[in-house]
Amino acid sequence: MKLLKTTLELLGENEIAAFFNTLEREEDIQEYLKNERIVKLVSNPNLPTALDIAWFSLRSVELVLKLVRYNRNWLDVSRWRSDVLRHLILNAEMIDPKTLAELRWSSHNQFRVIASIISKDFSRVKEDEVACILLDCKEDFAANYRITLKLVRLAREANVRVPRTHFEDSVFVALVEPPVTTQEVLEELSKNALKTAFAHVASSAVEWDIVLPRLKRAYERLQSSGTYTEDYKTEAMNRLLCSAIIRNKLREVLEFAPQLAERYDKLKLWGSTDLATEEVVRRVHKGTLTED
């Protein structure tokens, strides 16, 4: 980069040299983007490729996404693309249509699929590709409930359906086809398969009001019975919490399962549901803390 910057300065292109300097330092480039020649440069698809060849990379997710707006190839110089993907999912509503449009044409299929889900436009992806990428995300973000929940919500809003086989054991069950039914959940509850049942109520094909009293009893059994290990209990609670968030029924569940407010906090799920519900979560959480 030094030879380029020096050359530009010697040619009298001080502003462009300063732009590259700022880019290298990962500082704010907004001012430079008022210069048409710089915009033309950052829009050139060969520039990120050339920078990539010169071992240049950017750590700042915001900067990468700012540049992607002009040209999707800037993803290539992102040092941690998974961070960009995470940011994209968590801030889906804030991503402008031009950036999404660029991403839908990206050569990186994860970005192509996620941008298609966010923009609800699947013209640039194949049907199987969506399920494959969601499967990757399920594995990559397994420990991050907040991001998984957000992704499931986005996919549900975009009417995405995935084959049941690989997603049954996770919050992605909300997207499976054929859907999990009320009957199945009731059978699972009667067999005391609580973890499975709690996960499966995420499916919108399950009639919430029918299963709710049974869920309540099952939850009480989970808390009072000595037969479940602590790990089983925690996992079952996490699943019930996520399903309730997906179904937008968290307040109803908190009435009989106030411990889920603590799990909500522990799993750093703040921002995963509406503000009114979060206020309830906050109060319940405070209450359980006081009780403790």
Place this chain on the structure above:
Amino acid sequence: MEKSLLRVVLEELGYYDVSKFFSAIMEPEESMLTFEVTENVRKLLDKLPDVLDVSEYRFPPKVVLQLAKHNPKWLLFCVPHSLLGFIVEHDIQLTQQELEALEKGDSEAQALAQLLRGYEQPTVIQKPLSDFLFYAVRRLISRISLRVARLAYENNVRVMNSLVQSYSYRLLIPLAEPPITTKDVLRMLSKNSIKTAFAYVASPSVDWDVVLPRLKRAYERLERLSYSVDALKNLLWSALFRNRLQDVLTVRLAEMYNCEGLWGTTDPVTEEVIRRMLEKGGEK
């Protein structure tokens, strides 16, 4: 590589002449070093050497020698021993300004300038020139190393005898000061130290005609004992340096000359003898 970055940015900004300049100096094989010296390129030729860090940018000798025609400071942007190799291989004479530019570089560049300038009288060199010379002859291919040694000898560069001996470095035997003499060679031969003796005869102070019959007998002894490649290499090198290869040439040495890629290091008549010897595969 920065070259694609330079190309993309400069062409997008409309500096096609500058882009072509960088392509030429960064891909000399492809472009055959053709670039137009426009006003922009002139600016770069003049000013880049002052603002770029020499340790970060290195170009091939062919490139810096071409650029040095416009600004001698470009010579500093080449690995000094590679530049030396190219200069001796292509018999290039640097100008006064180019030598002065090298003298303003780092210790290796200064050593190169000193080696090329030479001395009025035989002079024993000190560090860092001796370090540079030892390093250069080790790194360069045999054919070029021989030329470097010849140049150093002709330019009155001499190396402390003890230093040459302690490194047992045959390539710099001719430069030893005090020089290795006929007596030294005869002593080695009598001790049956054939390898060392063969290396010593490279010294111009050794009376070749006196030692030649002894060398031949030693060579025959070596044949009976099965060949020692290192000893043969020493003899080949010494004979080449002394310009007496025809006196000692055998099929084995001719084959070694060919294998080591030494073509061009001796006179055409001797090379014709070597060629015939290789074709026939028989003794001279």
